[in-house]
Amino acid sequence: xxxxxxxxxxxxxxxxxxxxxxxxxxxxxxxxxxxxxxxxxxxxxxxxxxxxxxxxxxxxxxxxxxxxxxxxxxxxxxxxxxxxxxxxxxxxxxxxxxxxxxxxxxxxxxxxxxxxxxxxxxxxxxxxxxxxxxxxxxxxxxxxxxxxxxxxxxxxxxxxxxxxxxxxxxxxxxxxxxxxxxxxxxxxxxxxxxxxxxxxxxxxxxxxxxxxxxxxxxxxxxxxxxxxxxxxxxxxxxxxxxxxxxxxxxxxxxxxxxxxxxxxxxxxxxxxxxxxxxxxxxxxxxxxxxxxxxxxxxxxxxxxxxxxxxxxxxxxxxxxxxxxxxxxxxxxxxxxxxxxxxxxxxxxxxxxxxxxxxxxxxxxxxxxxxxxxxxxxxxxxxxxxxxxxxxxxxxxxxxxxxxxxxxxxxxxxxxxxxxxxxxxxxxxxxxxxxxxxxxx
Numbered sequence: 001x002x003x004x005x006x007x008x009x010x011x012x013x014x015x016x017x018x019x020x021x022x023x024x025x026x027x028x029x030x031x032x033x034x035x036x037x038x039x040x041x042x043x044x045x046x047x048x049x050x051x052x053x054x055x056x057x058x059x060x061x062x063x064x065x066x067x068x069x070x071x072x073x074x075x076x077x078x079x080x081x082x083x084x085x086x087x088x089x090x091x092x093x094x095x096x097x098x099x100x101x102x103x104x105x106x107x108x109x110x111x112x113x114x115x116x117x118x119x120x121x122x123x124x125x126x127x128x129x130x131x132x133x134x135x136x137x138x139x140x141x142x143x144x145x146x147x148x149x150x151x152x153x154x155x156x157x158x159x160x161x162x163x164x165x166x167x168x169x170x171x172x173x174x175x176x177x178x179x180x181x182x183x184x185x186x187x188x189x190x191x192x193x194x195x196x197x198x199x200x201x202x203x204x205x206x207x208x209x210x211x212x213x214x215x216x217x218x219x220x221x222x223x224x225x226x227x228x229x230x231x232x233x234x235x236x237x238x239x240x241x242x243x244x245x246x247x248x249x250x251x252x253x254x255x256x257x258x259x260x261x262x263x264x265x266x267x268x269x270x271x272x273x274x275x276x277x278x279x280x281x282x283x284x285x286x287x288x289x290x291x292x293x294x295x296x297x298x299x300x301x302x303x304x305x306x307x308x309x310x311x312x313x314x315x316x317x318x319x320x321x322x323x324x325x326x327x328x329x330x331x332x333x334x335x336x337x338x339x340x341x342x343x344x345x346x347x348x349x350x351x352x353x354x355x356x357x358x359x360x361x362x363x364x365x366x367x368x369x370x371x372x373x374x375x376x377x378x379x380x381x382x383x384x385x386x387x388x389x390x391x392x393x394x395x396x397x398x399x400x401x402x403x404x405x406x407x408x409x410x411x412x413x414x415x416x417x418x419x420x421x422x423x424x425x426x427x428x429x430x431x432x433x434x435x436x437x438x439x440x
Contacts, residue, residue: 019156019297025141026150028202030157032134032195037158039191041165042172043104046184049173054181055107057116065113067389069120073128074385078240080129081136081378089136089374094199096133100126101192107185128385132377139365139373141202151361152300159293240379244428248363251424253383255316255356255417257391258349261410262288265395266327266342273403274330274338284346291350292357300358309362310425312355317418319352321411328407352414359421367428 021030051062084092103123110116135151142150168187172180240246267281303309323345330341360380368376398406 019153019293021150021153021157025202026146026153028198029134029138029141029150030154032198032202033154033157034161035191035195035198036130037161038165038168039188041162041167042169042184042191043165043188045166045169046172046181050107050181050185051116054178055110055116057113061113062116065117065120066124068117069124070128070385070389072121073124074382074389076125077129077132077378077381077385078375080125081132081374081376084133084136084374084378085372089133089140090199090202092374093130093133093137094196096126096130097192097195097199100130101189101196104185104189104192108182128381129378131384132374132381135361135364135377135380136374139368139377147365148300148304148358148361149297151365152297152358155357156293156296159289163289242376242379244424244431245367245376246379246382248367248421248424248428249380249383250386251383251417251420252313252356252360252363252380253385253387255313255320255352255414256360256384256387257394257410257414258320258353258356259387260391260395261324261399262349264392265399268396269327269330269399270342272400273332274342275332275335276330276338276342277335280339280342284342287343287346288350288353291347292354296354296357299354300361303358303362304366306363306366306425306429309359309366310422312359312362313421313425314418316352316355316359317415317421319348319355320414321418323349323352324407324411324414328404328411331404363425367425 021027048059048062051057052059057065080092080096100123103119103126106119106122107116110119138150138154139147169184172184262285266284270276270280271278303312326341326345326348330338330345332338333341364377364380365373368380398410400406402409
C-alpha cells in the first residue's frame with residue numbers, strides 16, 4: 001500500500017489543531033456554534049421558498065416584513081445586552097434560544113401577513129441580540145487574549161455548519177413538498193433546544209464566570225471606584241453615549257458591506273453585466289466560505305490588541321476597495337476574462353473579509369469597559385444591523401444602477417472607512433486614559 005503520510009497529512013493536522021478549539025469551554029462554545037450555524041444554514045437557504053410558496057406571502061411583502069423586523073432587532077439589542085450584564089450572558093442566551101425555538105415553530109402556524117410580521121419581528125429581535133450575547137459569553141468563559149482566537153475558530157466552525165445546513169435545505173427544496181419545507185423550519189426549532197442543552201451544561205461547568213456577582217467583583221478588581229456606584233467616564237452613562245466607541249462600531253459594521261456585496265450585488269452584476277456563466281455565483285460563494293474556514297484563525301493572530309485590530313481594519317479597507325476595482329474589470333470582456341476577473345476579485349475580497357472580522361473581535365472585546373461586555377457588544381452589533389438593513393439597497397443602487405462607476409464609489413467608501421479606524425481607536429484609548437481613576 002502506498003504511503004499516504006505526505007505533506008498533506010501534517011498540514012491537515014496542523015490546520016485541525018489551529019482551527020478546532022481546545023478542550024473545555026472553548027470547545028463547548030465551538031459545539032454551540034456548529035449547532036447554531038447548522039440551523040441557520042437550513043433556515044436561511046430555504047426561507048424564501050418557504051415564505052412565498054408554503055405560507056403564501058408575496059415576495060414584496062416578505063421584503064417589507066423582514067425590513068421592519070430588522071429595525072425591531074436594532075431597537076432591542078442594547079437593552080438585551082444590559083440584561084446580560086445584570087443577569088449573566090448564559091442565562092439570557094438560554095432564554096433567547098428557548099424563545100427562538102418557539103418562534104420558528106410558530107412559523108408553521110402562520111396563515112397571513114399579520115402573523116408572519118409578528119413572528120418575523122420576534123425572531124429578528126432574538127437573532128440580532130444572539131450575536132452580542134454569544135460574544136459576551138465568550139469573553140466571560142474564555143477571556144484574555146484567547147477570546148479573539150476562539151472567536152476566529154468559532155467563525156470557521158460556523159462556515160462549516162452553515163455549509164451542512166445549506167446542503168440539507170437544498171435537499172428539501174429539491175423535494176419541493178410543503179412537508180419537506182416545514183421540516184426545515186422545525187429542524188431549526190429543534191436545534192435551538194439542542195443549543196439550550198449544550199449551553200446549560202456549559203453553565204454548570206463554569207457557573208462563576210458569568211454570574212452577576214462575578215461581574216461586580218471584576219468592576220471592583222479593575223480599579224473603578226464603588227463609592228458612587230461606578231467610576232467617572234464611560235461607566236457613568238449608557239454605552240450609546242460613548243461616541244467614539246459607537247463611531248468605531250459603525251465603521252466596522254459598514255465595512256461588513258462585503259456581505260450584501262457577495263450575496264446581492266455580485267450575483268446581480270454577474271447575471272446582468274458580465275459574460276461569465278451564472279454558475280459562477282454559487283462557485284464564488286463556495287470559494288469564499290471555504291477560504292474563511294481555512295484561514296480565519298491564522299489571520300486573526302494580530303488582532304489581540306486594539307492597536308493591532310485597528311491596523312487590520314485599515315488593511316480590510318484597502319483589500320475590500322481593491323476587490324471592487326477588480327470586479328469592475330469583469331464587464332463584457334468575454335467568458336474567460338470576465339471569469340478570471342471575478343475570481344481575482346473574490347480572492348482579494350475574502351482577504352478583506354478575514355481582516356475585518358478579526359479587527360471586529362479585537363476592537364469589540366478590547367475597547368469594552370470591565371463588567372459591561374454585554375451592553376458594549378450589543379452596541380457594537382448596531383453597525384452590523386444597519387449594514388444588514390441598508391446594504392441590499394445600497395448594493396443594488398451602486399452595482400446594478402451605476403455599473404463601473406458604482407464599483408469605484410464603493411471602493412472609495414471601503415478605503416475611507418478603513419482609514420478612519422486607527423484614528424478613532426487612538427482617540428478612544430486616549431480619552432479612556434484621561435478619565436480612568438488614578439490608583440491609590
